[in-house]
Amino acid sequence: MGELTAEMVEQGRGRSPGRERRRRLAQDMRTAREKLTSSTGLQRAFDYEFLRVYAEQHRRSSLVVLGIAAAIATVSSTWLPAPMAAAWFAFMSAAIGIQHSLSRGFAEADPTIVSLGTWRRRFALSDLLLGAIWAAAFKELAEVPGGTYGFALFMGVMVAATTAVLSAAIPIAVYAGITPLALVALGLLGLTRDFGSAILAVMTSAALVCFIFLGHRLYDSTLSSLRWRAERDQMLVELEEAKANSDEARRRAEEANLAKSRFLATMSHELRTPLNAIMGFSEVMKNEVFGPHSNPAYREYSGDVHESGQHLLTLINEILDLSRIEAGRYDLSEEAIQLSWAVSEASHMVAMRAKAKGQIIRDLIDPSLPRLWADERAVRQIVLNILSNAIKFTPPGGEIEIKVGWTASGGQYVSVKDSGPGIPEDEIPIVMSSFGRGSLAIKTAEQGSGLGLPIVKGLIDLHGGGFQIRSRAREGTEVIVTFPSARVIDALPAVDIPRGPPAQAA
Known part of the structure; x- marks a missing residue:
């Protein structure tokens, strides 16, 4: 080819x-x-x-x-x-x-x-x-x-x-x-x-x-x-x-996309098999399951190996998710979910990381919101990616505010706003591109693949929603995702069953 x-x-x-x-x-x-x-x-x-x-x-x-x-x-x-x-x-x-x-x-x-x-x-x-x-x-x-x-x-x-x-x-x-x-x-x-x-x-x-x-x-x-x-x-x-050139380029692009999908599927299997062994053995060594190390530095090194393996596994999963989204092969498993519960659960999952940095997470969630017809795993991944970025780039002692409510058109939204250094306006297209990293991430040497926001954008597009970043340098960053009103499941009114006359005793 x-x-x-x-x-x-x-x-x-x-x-x-x-x-x-x-x-x-x-x-x-x-x-x-x-x-x-x-x-x-x-x-x-x-x-x-x-x-x-x-x-x-x-x-x-x-x-x-x-x-x-x-x-x-x-x-x-x-x-x-x-x-x-x-x-x-x-x-x-x-x-x-x-x-x-x-x-x-x-x-x-x-x-x-x-x-x-x-x-x-x-x-x-x-x-x-x-x-x-x-x-x-x-x-x-x-x-x-x-x-x-x-x-x-x-x-x-x-x-x-x-x-x-x-x-x-x-x-x-x-x-x-x-x-x-x-x-x-x-x-x-x-x-x-x-x-x-x-x-x-x-x-x-x-x-x-x-x-x-x-x-x-x-x-x-x-x-x-x-x-x-x-x-x-x-x-x-x-x-x-x-037109002939366009058809030929499209044919070659389809062949290249198919080859990429096959390559990623093969490499995913080949990488995950030894990676699982590395993470398993390193966790055993880190926890000293079979006895203490003769040198305490070995336990620290084992922890580093385990964290690196987790980071590599996360990167592989993100690449696969993004490739499936771009290829149109990400299948949504839709069901009725409660957006406020999904956001609260994601907030609880990252609370320990925020607490370790002395950050405060404020939740302004409307619990009375009706359910959404959406993919719960995708919604959770959307919220986790946004919250992880906010925790990563918010300085110690900062604040992160989470809002969940109604949009003006009758849909529902999730807003995550931090008190971090913000993103310059000219760098927003960079951070939205695949593997794109802003100047702040490069200067602070923050770990990350640069795929979090592109995955969020792809997943919310699959739901027919919207994605927006509001940020300025030294003024913090607010990320807003919206779900359309067509996905809101309105509560059905009670069915009024007319009652007939009481039955006569035989």
Whole structure:
């Protein structure tokens, strides 16, 4: 089984900083390389998408453009000779067919090997050819006397608008398609002598410039849309990758947690067996069951061995309890208990230790509290851990106050407040962490594993209750645990059994 490292866990939550920097660097290098090989300064994927949009729009609108050309040729035949109009329509049909074939050819080409620059030039030349044929009809109609000047200008504006919309994905194609029309419009402006016609020619030229600007705006809008879509696709890829990393990290964490549980179970058995022998024999030697020691120091050493064994056994039990809580395998054996009795019993158990240090324990316990639905062993361990910490860090002659009562929400609470040196606010998260010890415990060399408060927090969480520490340096410490109102067993009212009439004697 592979080892679960911090980097794997970080990958499960997201990307590690080093991995993120490498990914961005690789992406920047790939983007720069694609820009260097692109003729427009964009990524190749964007260049290809613009050409694809151009080809798709022209392929779908070929019949529409052909219909417009047929309508213009039909109307133009009223002013121009019919053979001339038919020839113009034939040239226009051929140009539209060429453009349609180019669009289909690009759609069927392999995107990975297609030459984008070559196809861009082909499309621009096809637009130039169409623009020249449109410009020829524009010129012929404008030069026919008899009121065709306005129709010719209208045709030029309509063709320019169509070109700007259909070819906006390739700006050079917009220039190629509108330039012939603009040249004809400028030529008519220079040749006309009528003021009204000159005004129309000027307006037509201005409209052609506006359509070129419109083509640029459509191009920018398409570019923004493509960039947004690319960012969205990249985000989806990153989310999928992050999910895969998270699943892998979770799998490894579950395997590591299972291995930890097996290790603790095995080591618990292997450690407790010799430890029980050590504690048993040391107790026999300490109590001089088989006779006094020849040297009184041996009895003292035996007592030290016995106390050390008890401390080690307590540490093993605390580690096992915490591991079961964290793994969600601590099963509560719930029953109806009296919280005040459980607290009084725990207080009695630690009273000798407090008396040895000259400490006073004050009990403010409400004996009328109803019972709780809880695990008695867990509740006793909660109270013992809190009281042991209070006795440990309260100086000789200090006071410890225990309160048991109602909470504002209808639950019950246990409060243990001491007159010790207190805990600095910045150290509260430390003492709440597993194996965490505050600066006071380190300075005074107090024995302890740093697991008491985390176990209390875990056990009270299993009961759905709350845990709170109120402390400041040199002002003492108050630890409060609360049980929710849902665990309070209310006294049931007496059942009123109606009495019937007295039975008649037989």
